Amino acid sequence: MGSSVVDNGDRSALLDVETHFKSFIARFGKAYATAEAYAHRLKVFEANLVRAVSHQALDPSAVHGITQFSDLTEEEFKQQFLGLRVPSRLREANKAPVLPTNDLPEDFDWREHGAVTEVKNQGACGSCWAFSTTGAIEGAHFLETGKLISLSEQQLVDCDHSCDPTDKVSCDAGCNGGLMTNAYDYVMKSGGLETETDYPYTGNSNGKCQFNANKIVASVANFSTVSLDEDQIAANLVKHGPLAIGINAVFMQTYIGGVSCPIICSKHHIDHGVLLVGYGAKGYAPIRFTEKPYWIIKNSWGATWGEQGYYKICRGHGMCGMNTMVSTVA
Structure with a gap:
């Protein structure tokens, strides 16, 4: 968890920046090699406050x-x-069929049904797409077998170089980024994924592909893209398990908790792959706001970020583009 620096909008909390900075260094185990580096990071820290x-x-x-x-x-x-x-x-192919939405539960959370592994940490590596992909496949595998197995993101980082068929420059490139639908293509072609234990995460993309087909534990038969309609997203979530989604992460760098429902958040600058695991009817909001229905999102920045590694974002508005890149696997 982080700590709030805002008290009823009072900017006086920003006055003693270095005190906050020293507390930050102690809490997160930060270290800077030189006085110049310390001074630079202090300025960055102040800007982030x-x-x-x-x-x-x-x-x-x-x-x-x-x-x-x-x-x-x-x-x-x-x-x-x-x-x-x-x-x-975005891909037009493999569209998910329209599902009935009239009997959806008011609240639903795949964590309560055993389909979600522990929160993982991608480290300083642009591999969010790999974690979003494994999360969706872990959930689908659980629904099919009743077994929850943590799957290898590093296999995707090292071995998957698939490109989007509609845009040949959008290729999976380890710590330099990727796309969940590309990763599904790779998993289908390669035969499946190894476990996290057999092919552990290193947080870098300098290694050679060590994939061993004899150690495959989970596979993908097909995948579908889900429509923009958030009731359809909820129906697919309940029926098919956790969903890989893209989101604009602009508010996530400073997020500590609560239901995020920013006044302005572009739906077009999608830059982060995450996992949709559930939704709720009434989220926490201050007294002057009505309670908000929300989505529950599993992130890959470790359990110290957000609400034990999770992000809540308000539902029904396509907030931060969360409905623009949704996919399900089977």
């Missing part, structure tokens, strides 16, 4: 403040912790 105050004003039903990313510039954060390569035109 101002950003957190701004985000709090734009997103008052969530809590924003100091996180483990508060010493990174926006550009550094994007390069190291995002990594979704969005094609110029």
